[in-house]
Amino acid sequence: MTSAKLHCWxxxxxxxxxxSRSGEVHDPASGEVIRHVPLANPADIDAAVAAARxxxxxxxxxxxxxxxxxLTRFRELMEQHRDELARLASEExxxxxxxxAGSVQRGIEVIExxxxxxxxxxxxxxxxxxxxVDCHSLLQPVGVCAGITxxxxxxxxxxxxxxVAIACGNTFVLKPSEKVPSASLRMAELFQEAGLxxxxxxxxxxxxxxxxxxxxHPDVGAVSFVGSTPVARYIYETGARxxxxxxxxxxxxxxxxxxxxxxxxxxxxxxxxxxxGSAGERCxxxxxxxxxxxxxxxxxxxxxxxxxxIKVGRGDxxxxxMGPVISAAHRDRIVSLIDSGVAQxxxxxxxxxxxxxAGCGNGFFVGxxxxxxxxxxxDVYKEExxxxxxxxxxxxxFDDAVKLxxxxxxxxxxxxxxxxxxxxxxxxxxxxxxxxxxNVPIPVPMAFFSFGGWKASLFGDLHMHGMxxxxxxxxxxxxxxxxxxxxxxxxSTLAMPTLG
Ligand code: NAD
Numbered sequence: 001m002t003s004a005k006l007h008c009w010x011x012x013x014x015x016x017x018x019x020s021r022s023g024e025v026h027d028p029a030s031g032e033v034i035r036h037v038p039l040a041n042p043a044d045i046d047a048a049v050a051a052a053r054x055x056x057x058x059x060x061x062x063x064x065x066x067x068x069x070x071l072t073r074f075r076e077l078m079e080q081h082r083d084e085l086a087r088l089a090s091e092e093x094x095x096x097x098x099x100x101a102g103s104v105q106r107g108i109e110v111i112e113x114x115x116x117x118x119x120x121x122x123x124x125x126x127x128x129x130x131x132x133v134d135c136h137s138l139l140q141p142v143g144v145c146a147g148i149t150x151x152x153x154x155x156x157x158x159x160x161x162x163x164v165a166i167a168c169g170n171t172f173v174l175k176p177s178e179k180v181p182s183a184s185l186r187m188a189e190l191f192q193e194a195g196l197x198x199x200x201x202x203x204x205x206x207x208x209x210x211x212x213x214x215x216x217h218p219d220v221g222a223v224s225f226v227g228s229t230p231v232a233r234y235i236y237e238t239g240a241r242x243x244x245x246x247x248x249x250x251x252x253x254x255x256x257x258x259x260x261x262x263x264x265x266x267x268x269x270x271x272x273x274x275x276x277g278s279a280g281e282r283c284x285x286x287x288x289x290x291x292x293x294x295x296x297x298x299x300x301x302x303x304x305x306x307x308x309x310i311k312v313g314r315g316d317x318x319x320x321x322m323g324p325v326i327s328a329a330h331r332d333r334i335v336s337l338i339d340s341g342v343a344q345x346x347x348x349x350x351x352x353x354x355x356x357x358a359g360c361g362n363g364f365f366v367g368x369x370x371x372x373x374x375x376x377x378x379d380v381y382k383e384e385x386x387x388x389x390x391x392x393x394x395x396x397x398f399d400d401a402v403k404l405x406x407x408x409x410x411x412x413x414x415x416x417x418x419x420x421x422x423x424x425x426x427x428x429x430x431x432x433x434x435x436x437x438x439n440v441p442i443p444v445p446m447a448f449f450s451f452g453g454w455k456a457s458l459f460g461d462l463h464m465h466g467m468x469x470x471x472x473x474x475x476x477x478x479x480x481x482x483x484x485x486x487x488x489x490x491x492s493t494l495a496m497p498t499l500g
Contacts, residue, residue: 004035005035005036006025006037007038007185008047008048008202009188009203010044010048010051010202011202012192012198017044017204018041018043018047019038019043019044020041021038023037026092026179026327026364027091027092028323029094029315029323029324029357029360029364030314030360031362031363035092035182037181038206039209040175040204040206040209041206042209042213044210045204045214045217050219051199051202052171052199053143055171055200056143059169059200060141064118067117067167068117069195070191071115071194072115073194074163074190074191074194075115077190077193078107078108078111082101082108083101084186085100085104086100086155087100088155089104089155089180089183092154092183093180093323094279094315094364095315096321096322096323097315099277099315103153106156107153107157108159110159110160110465113164114163117167120467121474123136123476124136129480130482132484132488133482134482135478135481137476137477137478137479139470139477140169141168141475142168142474142475143171143219144172144173144220144221145161145171145173145221145473146172146173146174146224147165147172147223148223148224148227148235149161149174149175149184150177151180151326152282153282154176157226158183158184159187160464160469161224162201164465164469164473165224166196168470168473169474170473171200171202172201172202173202173203173204174203175204175210176203178206179326185205187203212238215242216242220244222245223235223246223248224246225246225249226283229410229457231250232249232250232251232459235459236248245460246460247461247462248459249283249463250412250458251410252457253288253410254285254286254410255408256288256416256441257292257401257415257416257417257427258292259293259418260298261420262418262419263419264295265302266417267417268306270440270441271286272310273441273442274415275287275307275388275389278323279323279388280386280388283413284412284435284443285442286390287390288391289391289392289393290392292395292401299392300392303392304349304350307390308368310367312365313358313360314363322388324363324365325387325388328364330364331366331387334366334385335366337380337385338351338353338366338369338389339353341374341391344378345375346375348370349370349371350367351367351369352369353366353369355367368390369387369389369390371391374391374393375393376393376404381393398423402426402427402431406430409456410457411458412433412454413435413436413453414433414435414437415436415439415442415443416436417439432454433453434457434463435451445466447466448465450462450463450465450467452464452468
């Protein structure tokens with residue numbers, strides 16, 4: 001992967017894109033262009049879908065056990081290449097190597113989950129649903145599936161999708177974020193090395209033109225998307241209009257509710273990691289604290305002290321806690337939102353604007369930023385900032401805090417910090433959010449549970465990986481059968497048959 005010019009991966013080989021457009025991939029720490037990425041056109045998408053379609057019959061008929069063995073080999077190769085993949089993710093995204101390695105591990109765990117596919121695809125069977133009549137269900141592949149992924153997890157989010165889809169007998173076309181394409185291309189090579197037949201996984205970098213071609217393509221049966229809410233809504237509506245099943249995970253504004261009975265030092269440690277890790281560019285980042293009663297006055301100094309100590313620098317440098325954000329445009333948007341918070345009357349406790357990082361003059365950096373006394377009317381509350389900005393709102397009671405969280409349009413993740421099982425139980429029961437932590441700031445479910453939010457954080461019905469992922473990538477079929485002896489073959493009836 002030393003070439004400065006990237007390619008598509010179609011039918012098991014590197015292929016030059018037919019489209020003439022290309023994009024620039026930056027090192028966000030230096031601001032330099034490190035690669036050029038092709039931006040696929042509809043002809044490239046046609047070629048990738050045709051390869052996936054041609055590979056489908058043989059892959060569908062490969063036994064789940066054999067598919068699982070290839071996945072197991074892929075997992076082993078991913079483990080051997082963990083550092084290389086973490087380095088690619090860090091290089092193009094900017095996150096620290098330790099953070100990137102953690103996200104590679106969480107992705108590998110999805111491959112591990114998908115390797116259990118012979119067990120996961122077992123249907124249900126009921127004997128004697130009627131006299132001499134049995135019933136069983138099958139989970140069969142959907143066909144050619146497509147995945148469209150965001151910039152913030154170059155390895156992990158693609159791995160939420162294609163291992164499960166492929167394990168279930170589908171073939172796949174992945175369109176990674178054009179900002180971080182290299183890790184996806186490398187994973188496709190490793191999967192081939194593991195024994196995956198050509199055409200089962202294809203990777204086509206691109207932007208909206210490629211996405212539109214996938215959404216309209218008659219041979220694509222299912223589309224998985226992860227990204228921002230406006231695009232998720234568009235993907236869901238457009239895909240559905242073209243008759244596809246769609247799961248589209250959107251943006252987030254994750255609140256942590258802090259009760260006065262929480263252990264404040266423990267809570268501050270957890271919140272600072274969750275707010276500023278990956279420069280806040282995680283869909284499960286805690287960006288909003290709702291401090292109940294006197295919790296705020298005790299928590300704020302602890303948050304400030306910890307946030308101020310975060311060491312900002314290149315993601316691949318030693319002892320760095322937080323890297324740059326993805327682009328100059330994104331940095332400028334974050335800075336303008338911080339400006340708006342000041343203008344609208346929030347209390348700026350720690351200001352990350354104008355940070356300078358030695359040796360990285362043109363890098364896309366914003367320092368850790370902390371606001372207190374934010375209100376729901378302010379833009380820093382209403383917008384998903386997706387940067388290293390933590391805002392604190394005050395609430396008088398548990399009920400007011402829950403009301404605030406439930407009124408927010410997003411519902412991806414949330415957490416409560418408390419020493420009381422009573423508050424934790426009520427929070428878990430009443431909160432309208434898909435992933436909930438109790439004294440856990442980033443409650444990302446393990447691969448054998450499913451990942452996904454509610455409300456504007458999810459368009460579609462099924463979450464990713466876990467059993468919901470298996471259900472998304474399969475169609476269920478129910479078979480009812482009987483084998484009557486000749487004497488039992490009675491004449492026809494026009495009445496609705498009942499089996500009891
Ligand atoms: P994005 O929506 O800009 O892009 C996501 C993907 O969609 C990319 O592959 C991109 O090429 C494509 N795309 C962008 N604009 C498009 C358009 N107009 N039409 C069709 N396709 C388009 O998101 P991003 O900036 O790459 O990622 C950050 C966002 O993703 C944040 O909002 C974050 O919360 C969200 N995210 C959500 C989850 C989740 O699980 N809910 C996980 C990770 C990231």
